[in-house]
Amino acid sequence: MDDILEILEGNARISLEDLAKLTGKNKKDIEKAIKDYEKKGVIVRYKTIINKGKIKNGSGVIALIEVRIAPQKDVGFDAVAERIYKFPEVKSCYLLSGTYDLLLTVEGKDINTVASFVAEKLAPLSSVRGAVTHFMLKKYKVDGVILSQKEKNERLAITY
Amino acid sequence: MIAKHIEKLAPSGIRQFFDLVLGMPEVISLGVGEPDFVTPWRIREKAITALEEGMTSYTSNKGLFVLRKAITDFFVKKYSLSYDPEEEILITVGGSEALDLALRAIIEPGDKVIVVSPHFVAYPALTEIAGGRVLSLLTSEENGFKIDLKILKNLIKEDPKAIILNNPCNPTGTTYNASELMKIWNVVATKKTIVISDEVYDELNYEGKPTPFASLSKEAKKRTILVNGFSKAFAMTGFRLGYACANKEIISAMTKIHSFAIMCAPIVSQIAGCEALRAQKEVADMRVEYKRRRALIVKELNRLGLSLKKPQGAFDCFPSLKKYKISSLDFAKRLLFEEKVAVVPGKAFGNEYDSYIRISYATDFEELKEAVVRIGRFLAKLSK
Numbered sequence: 001m002d003d004i005l006e007i008l009e010g011n012a013r014i015s016l017e018d019l020a021k022l023t024g025k026n027k028k029d030i031e032k033a034i035k036d037y038e039k040k041g042v043i044v045r046y047k048t049i050i051n052k053g054k055i056k057n058g059s060g061v062i063a064l065i066e067v068r069i070a071p072q073k074d075v076g077f078d079a080v081a082e083r084i085y086k087f088p089e090v091k092s093c094y095l096l097s098g099t100y101d102l103l104l105t106v107e108g109k110d111i112n113t114v115a116s117f118v119a120e121k122l123a124p125l126s127s128v129r130g131a132v133t134h135f136m137l138k139k140y141k142v143d144g145v146i147l148s149q150k151e152k153n154e155r156l157a158i159t160y
Numbered sequence: 161m162i163a164k165h166i167e168k169l170a171p172s173g174i175r176q177f178f179d180l181v182l183g184m185p186e187v188i189s190l191g192v193g194e195p196d197f198v199t200p201w202r203i204r205e206k207a208i209t210a211l212e213e214g215m216t217s218y219t220s221n222k223g224l225f226v227l228r229k230a231i232t233d234f235f236v237k238k239y240s241l242s243y244d245p246e247e248e249i250l251i252t253v254g255g256s257e258a259l260d261l262a263l264r265a266i267i268e269p270g271d272k273v274i275v276v277s278p279h280f281v282a283y284p285a286l287t288e289i290a291g292g293r294v295l296s297l298l299t300s301e302e303n304g305f306k307i308d309l310k311i312l313k314n315l316i317k318e319d320p321k322a323i324i325l326n327n328p329c330n331p332t333g334t335t336y337n338a339s340e341l342m343k344i345w346n347v348v349a350t351k352k353t354i355v356i357s358d359e360v361y362d363e364l365n366y367e368g369k370p371t372p373f374a375s376l377s378k379e380a381k382k383r384t385i386l387v388n389g390f391s392k393a394f395a396m397t398g399f400r401l402g403y404a405c406a407n408k409e410i411i412s413a414m415t416k417i418h419s420f421a422i423m424c425a426p427i428v429s430q431i432a433g434c435e436a437l438r439a440q441k442e443v444a445d446m447r448v449e450y451k452r453r454r455a456l457i458v459k460e461l462n463r464l465g466l467s468l469k470k471p472q473g474a475f476d477c478f479p480s481l482k483k484y485k486i487s488s489l490d491f492a493k494r495l496l497f498e499e500k501v502a503v504v505p506g507k508a509f510g511n512e513y514d515s516y517i518r519i520s521y522a523t524d525f526e527e528l529k530e531a532v533v534r535i536g537r538f539l540a541k542l543s544k
Contacts, residue, residue, distance in 0.1 A: 003452075021459060022452040022525065153198070158181040158191035158502050160281045160330075 004033055005042070012046040051147050053139065060109045062091075062136040065118065066100040068129045077101060080127045089117045100132070111135065169285050173489055174508045180493070181502045188531045190519045191502040193330065195395040195475070197449075199432075200442035203394065206435040210428050217427060221419040222411075223251025223403070224430045230437045231403060241375045247408040250415050251425045251433075255360040255389030255402035256282055257418070262356050262385045262404060263290040263322070265413040271321035276307055278331055278478065278509035278516070280358070283324050295320055298512055301480055304469055305332040306340065312347050322354045325373060328361040331509045331518035332478040333471020338371040345373070345380050354410075355384045360402070361474040363393030363443055366451045370473070374405070382407055390429075392474075393443050394436040399429040450475050453521040453528060460532040461519070464539055475522040478506065482515045484542050491517060498541070499534035 003023045007014060020027045037043040052059040069080045077095055081102060085093035092105040108114040118133055139147055181187060198204075222228065228245035235241045243249050252258040259282060267273065269291040275283045276297045284294045295315050299305045325344070328335040336344070348355060357373035374381040389402030402425075404414060418424075454470075457477060461468050466479040481491055488505035495501050506516030521528060 006448075007452075018525070018529070021456040021529075024455040024459070155189075155192050155194060155196065156182065157184075157187055157189040158178050158504065159193040160504070160508070 002033070004030060005037065008034075008043070008046075012048075049142055049145055051139075053147070060107055061111055061114050063106045063108075063114045064134045064136065065104040065106055065122070066132040066134075067102040067104060067122070068100045068131070069102060070127045070129055072127060080125075083125060083127075084122065087117070087121060089114075089121075100130075165288060165291075169288065174505060177489060177492060177496075177505060181496060184496065184500070187496065187500045187502050188523075188527050188534070189502040190521070190523060190528075190531055191504045192520050192522060193476075194397040194522065195392065195446065196522050196524055197395040197446055199394065199396050199399070200436075200439050202439055202442070203396065203432050203435045207399075207428050207432040210431040215427050215431060219251075219424045219427050219430060221415050221424055222249070223425055224427070224434075227251055227430045227434050228403075230434050231405070234437045235372070235405070239372055239375050241372055241381070243405045244408070248405055248411055250404045250411050250418060251430060252389075252402045252404060252418065253422055253425050254391060254400045255358065255387050257422065258385075258387040258389070258402045258404040258414075259283070259324075259356065259358060260286050260289075261414040261417050262387065262406075262410075263287055263292065264417055265410060266354055267292040267321055272318055274312075274315050274320045274323035274353075276323075276325060276329075278305065278329075278506065278513045279324070280326055280330050281508055283326075287324075292321065296510070296512075297323075298510070299332075299334075301467070301469060301478075301516075305329065305334040305478070306336065307344060309343055309347060312344065316347055316351055316353065319351055320353050322356050323348060324356045324358065326358045326361075327370070327373070328365055328471075328473025330361065330474050331476045331504070331506075332469070333474045333476055334469075335365055335367065335472035336371070337368060338376070341371055341373055342376055345376050348383075349379065353383070355380070356387060357384050358387045360387065360389045361392050362388065364447060364450060364475060365473040366447070366454060367472040385410055390433050390436050393446070394439065395446065396429075396432065396436060399426075399432055401425055401429040401433050450521065453523075453525065456525070456528060457519065457521045457532070461535075464532070464536045466535075466539070476518050476520045478509075478513075478516050478518055480516055481506075484539075486515075486542065488514045488517055495535065495538050499538045501531050501534050501538075 004019060007019060007022060016027045016030055019030050071077050072079055081093060081095060084090060089106050089108060090104050091107050094103045095101060096103055106114055106117060118131055122128060122131055228249040231249055232243055232245045263286050267290040271292045272295050273287045273292045274295045274297050276299060287294050295318060297311055297315055299307060355373055359372055362370040372386060374384040374386050386405040390396040390399060458468060458470050461479055468477055468479040471477045488507050492503050492505040504518040506513035
């Protein structure tokens with residue numbers, strides 16, 4: 001992966017100036033490269049990872065839902081997936097191999113919200129053959145970032 | 161009470177400075193000689209498993225055969241350089257122990273050892289502990305801190321027992337390529353001098369492929385004690401794991417001392433070391449990160465007007481203070497007190513280098529950036 005993308009993936013808020021320092025490229029070239037990536041949809045969005053467990057009333061309910069679906073003629077899974085991922089409650093949607101087809105991440109303010117999404121919106125779809133809902137209890141690691149902050153081992157400040 | 165040759169060892173001014181740094185809170189330290197990365201998880205996980213499985217015994221003096229074999233395979237694959245894992249490799253407690261053993265195994269009282277300066281602090285000290293006499297081979301900034309063959313030819317006339325090379329070099333980051341090493345070997349080969357080649361930073365080489373000294377020729381291999389370790393490239397300083405590769409006779413002598421003094425390197429570290437040699441992706445990732453920081457620090461220090469050769473390896477640079485007319489210790493002390501940034505005075509790496517400081521970029525980006533701001537402020541004050 002390009003240096004610029006790699007650095008941005010770790011820190012989307014890094015300044016052009018710092019990017020220039022780290023990559024040895026000049027700011028104008030970097031700015032242009034980033035614009036290109038944005039245009040081509042390589043860079044989709046700049047996102048912040050928030051540890052909602054640390055905010056008062058910050059954490060709603062998250063569920064991972066395994067969905068078994070009947071693929072439709074000509075369009076396969078894609079059309080069904082589209083029906084499902086367009087619901088704003090669905091935060092992510094993946095097609096998987098294995099015992100079920102789609103894996104959804106669904107967020108709601110409480111269990112009832114998620115339950116009614118499943119019962120009223122997801123399950124009634126004709127191509128949905130079954131759904132298993134797993135409520136998330138705790139997040140340990142998100143997008144490569146470990147959320148718990150343990151005490152860091154400090155190096156000696158000066159050594160040879 | 162203390163033996164005279166030990167008593168005179170300590171570079172006292174520098175030691176006091178180190179104590180000052182260690183006693184001061186909230187310092188941004190660019191004085192650290194170890195990676196800021198934690199050991200990659202796959203390596204730590206192996207160590208944990210080893211403990212769970214009850215791997216808590218001694219190993220053979222030379223170290224676990226699987227590790228010696230893994231080192232052999234690693235060198236063959238990477239450099240087509242082959243050592244017999246039975247008789248030509250010794251696992252040590254860090255590269256430092258390997259250096260110590262190498263010197264003690266070959267030096268007799270009064271033997272001369274060429275130390276290329278600026279040098280890692282342990283070289284002259286270990287030479288003297290072993291009863292040897294240091295012949296300093298000074299290098300200069302103008303020459304990229306590389307060995308001047310004319311000086312080497314002169315020193316070789318004195319029939320030194322050994323020469324210690326450090327490639328890439330701490331503190332300067334200077335790295336030698338194959339043809340430069342060959343020129344050095346051609347001079348050394350005229351005598352019976354043994355080359356102790358400290359290659360502990362070999363994986364942290366940003367410009368090209370590293371060349372082990374022993375890979376130059378059959379004859380060079382016979383006369384080389386290759387010293388390496390896991391501390392730097394694999395971020396395993398606390399595991400204390402290193403090794404030496406050399407001919408059977410030398411390894412056997414080194415093993416003798418090692419078996420009496422240390423017995424063996426810790427078994428858990430040795431098991432972790434086997435995994436480390438497989439962690440090439442992790443090492444590559446760290447190398448990329450160091451390379452980025454190197455770009456930052458070189459560019460920024462140049463912008464601040466510090467004269468600086470671009471280091472090609474390791475994670476240090478060695479800028480000059482000549483234009484400020486200040487000793488390295490005074491500079492380091494004032495920078496510490498006035499801006500809370502720690503660097504190592506150049507004097508630590510040889511008395512002749514009192515107008516240099518060592519700056520380590522094994523520190524995260526945000527801290528490096530802040531340190532540069534503070535150094536800039538300090539230099540502005542100095543220039544007034």
